[in-house]
Amino acid sequence: xxxxxxxxxxxxxxxxxxxxxxxxxxxxxxxxxxxxxxxxxxxxxxxxxxxxxxxxxxxxxxxxxxxxxxxxxxxxxxxxxxxxxxxxxxxxxxxxxxxxxxxxxxxxxxxxxxxxxxxxxxxxxxxxxxxxxxxxxxxxxxxxxxxxxxxxxxxxxxxxxxxxxxxxxxxxxxxxxxxxxxxxxxxxxxxxxxxxxxxxxxxxxxxxxxxxxxxxxxxxxxxxxxxxxxxxxxxxxxxxxxxxxxxxxxxxxxxxxxxxxxxxxxxxxxxxxxxxxxxxxxxxxxxxxxxxxxxxxxxxxxxxxxxxxxxxxxxxxxxxxxxxxxxxxxxxxxxxxxxxxxxxxxxxxxxxxxxxxxxxx
Numbered sequence: 001x002x003x004x005x006x007x008x009x010x011x012x013x014x015x016x017x018x019x020x021x022x023x024x025x026x027x028x029x030x031x032x033x034x035x036x037x038x039x040x041x042x043x044x045x046x047x048x049x050x051x052x053x054x055x056x057x058x059x060x061x062x063x064x065x066x067x068x069x070x071x072x073x074x075x076x077x078x079x080x081x082x083x084x085x086x087x088x089x090x091x092x093x094x095x096x097x098x099x100x101x102x103x104x105x106x107x108x109x110x111x112x113x114x115x116x117x118x119x120x121x122x123x124x125x126x127x128x129x130x131x132x133x134x135x136x137x138x139x140x141x142x143x144x145x146x147x148x149x150x151x152x153x154x155x156x157x158x159x160x161x162x163x164x165x166x167x168x169x170x171x172x173x174x175x176x177x178x179x180x181x182x183x184x185x186x187x188x189x190x191x192x193x194x195x196x197x198x199x200x201x202x203x204x205x206x207x208x209x210x211x212x213x214x215x216x217x218x219x220x221x222x223x224x225x226x227x228x229x230x231x232x233x234x235x236x237x238x239x240x241x242x243x244x245x246x247x248x249x250x251x252x253x254x255x256x257x258x259x260x261x262x263x264x265x266x267x268x269x270x271x272x273x274x275x276x277x278x279x280x281x282x283x284x285x286x287x288x289x290x291x292x293x294x295x296x297x298x299x300x301x302x303x304x305x306x307x308x309x310x311x312x313x314x315x316x317x318x319x320x321x322x323x324x325x326x327x328x329x330x331x332x333x334x335x336x337x338x339x340x341x342x343x344x345x346x347x348x349x350x351x352x353x354x355x356x357x358x359x360x361x
Contacts, residue, residue, distance in 0.1 A: 007239035014039030020243030021045040021072035031251035033064035038345040043070040068132035075139030079301040104315040137189035161198035170213035181221030185330030187281040195280035226351020244330040267333035278305030283326035
């Protein structure tokens with residue numbers, strides 16, 4: 001059967017269908033457990049959380065499902081230069097965004113406080129709680145950490161946006177590699193070069209990786225139905241990771257307006273922008289994102305830009321100024337149909353099965 005892939009074996013799941021692990025408080029225990037309980041691999045993004053919060057979430061996940069699930073971290077969790085954020089840089093950013101703060105009727109925020117990386121402490125929790133799957137973006141943990149994961153039976157999954165990144169991950173001996181195409185919603189998790197040059201499509205990237213690496217591949221970006229999964233498997237993927245379609249379900253922690261936007265006509269248009277976090281990410285096109293194009297040098301480094309823009313986002317939500325907000329979502333949004341995670345999972349399984357059964361008749 002189509003679902004008897006290396007991913008099924010490695011991950012201990014029934015179907016090689018993975019739910020994208022959303023960061024930024026968009027993941028939920030309910031969604032992660034629903035996907036895992038339906039035979040796929042639920043995922044939870046925890047890069048914004050403290051070690052104690054990660055520990056608590058893992059405890060909740062274990063109570064909600066006895067099936068495998070994935071916890072995701074960002075290896076590189078900031079882009080702040082060694083000298084920190086200068087007053088000059090902050091003043092430039094304030095000047096660019098002042099018209100939007102004025103329009104929203106709120107004052108510009110103070111200079112963001114220095115950010116301290118918490119990856120090492122977060123990582124220790126992963127090693128302590130031992131989820132079945134540990135996935136990571138924006139880099140690769142140390143060889144020592146990868147070896148500890150192997151000894152603990154934790155399956156490691158890295159994300160690549162280019163062939164070079166895939167080859168690098170392959171050389172490190174990770175268990176599986178995600179081919180993250182530019183169609184995907186959310187951040188571009190590049191780590192060897194600028195995200196702006198990592199714009200290879202999902203299926204092209206998959207085929208390039210199949211030629212050059214031996215590690216099983218998970219595809220992500222532009223997949224939301226069974227035919228998309230079938231296409232990925234046909235081209236040599238071992239599993240498909242689906243983000244936007246699960247983000248749009250009631251079980252995700254996305255705001256109701258966010259989910260509504262993913263099913264709206266506005267979802268036909270998406271933009272890659274640094275304006276909201278300082279890192280390049282895809283969401284439904286906003287007026288602000290379009291205005292800021294070409295002004296990337298005046299945007300604060302991640303995650304200081306997220307802190308800086310948070311008051312504007314809140315005010316825009318309060319005043320329903322949707323064109324100021326980048327609602328994360330991929331290019332595949334216009335074909336979304338399902339609002340319940342279990343219904344979506346069943347549809348994905350049935351559609352993929354029907355496709356491959358049709359080839360036999």
